[in-house]
Amino acid sequence: MTTLELKNVTKRYRIRGAGDLLALDDVSFTLTSGRTLALVGQSGSGKSTIAKILTQLERATSGEILLDGAPVPRRGRALRRYRQQVRMVFQDPFASLNPYHTVRHHIERPLLLDHVVPRAEVDAEVARLLERVRLEPGSTIDRRPHELSGGQRQRVAIARALASRPSLLIADEPVSMLDVSIRLGVLNLLADLQRESNLGVLYITHDLATARHFSDEIMVLNHGVVVERGPSDDVILNPQHPYTRALRDASPDPEKHFSGSGTVTETKG
Numbered sequence: 001m002t003t004l005e006l007k008n009v010t011k012r013y014r015i016r017g018a019g020d021l022l023a024l025d026d027v028s029f030t031l032t033s034g035r036t037l038a039l040v041g042q043s044g045s046g047k048s049t050i051a052k053i054l055t056q057l058e059r060a061t062s063g064e065i066l067l068d069g070a071p072v073p074r075r076g077r078a079l080r081r082y083r084q085q086v087r088m089v090f091q092d093p094f095a096s097l098n099p100y101h102t103v104r105h106h107i108e109r110p111l112l113l114d115h116v117v118p119r120a121e122v123d124a125e126v127a128r129l130l131e132r133v134r135l136e137p138g139s140t141i142d143r144r145p146h147e148l149s150g151g152q153r154q155r156v157a158i159a160r161a162l163a164s165r166p167s168l169l170i171a172d173e174p175v176s177m178l179d180v181s182i183r184l185g186v187l188n189l190l191a192d193l194q195r196e197s198n199l200g201v202l203y204i205t206h207d208l209a210t211a212r213h214f215s216d217e218i219m220v221l222n223h224g225v226v227v228e229r230g231p232s233d234d235v236i237l238n239p240q241h242p243y244t245r246a247l248r249d250a251s252p253d254p255e256k257h258f259s260g261s262g263t264v265t266e267t268k269g
């Protein structure tokens, strides 16, 4: 089992001419393999800042980040090994893929850099990864991002994230830029992959309904402070913090349930 632990993490952004902005205030939580934790909170609450600190795209101002008890490396090969374990799927599949490179190139790169499989097996591994995200290798492998739909692009980004065989996946609003009609398909795919590979997933979202359906637990962030964390049903049906209640009451229908096929059924109360 892999455990990623944030301990008393604070993040201040220095704003030119305006002093400091406290984006995260004493945040502590753990993410473990095999579990999905949803991180919810309104815009500006600090969700992406947590994602960036977990993947070391940003440094915490204070506090600790521990992977299986060891401090996260700050540079070099050790940091690369850490990033092999903790991978990110970004919100925008248009911006996260390089328009000049083919699908093959995007997925090959981590395979080669991280020496995941012997060189002779790289082609087969690229095809296998595309199949895992339900893309047909023959018709996608030589395409460039602009030749794919948004959903296909996000699947490529997910395949790339899985290439280095991570234990933990940080998904920062992975479907919010996609057409509403295909969001559930991508979320169901992520859920399947999570189970198949026993991944730990941090699912960052504004959407309480999918947070509840796709996550074991929900953590609520308000102005950089974790105000609530608990089993998903408890947090939605019996929120303890007024902010969680306000979020729930403002959200379209957090008591919605999704069946595995992606159809929506209502089960109130």
Ligand SMILES: Nc1ncnc2c1ncn2[C@@H]1O[C@H](COP(=O)(O)OP(=O)(O)OP(=O)(O)O)[C@@H](O)[C@H]1O
Binding pocket: 013, 014, 015, 021, 023, 041, 042, 043, 044, 045, 046, 047, 048, 049, 050
């Ligand atoms: N690089 C930066 N420099 C200065 N301030 C920043 C920077 N990145 C984020 N912030 C500020 O930190 C706060 C938290 O931002 P963050 O992006 O983590 O929020 P979020 O919860 O992800 O919001 P959203 O739901 O809109 O994506 C915001 O007030 C934001 O303006």
Ligand SMILES: [Mg+2]
Binding pocket: 047, 048, 049, 172
């Ligand atoms: Mg964000």
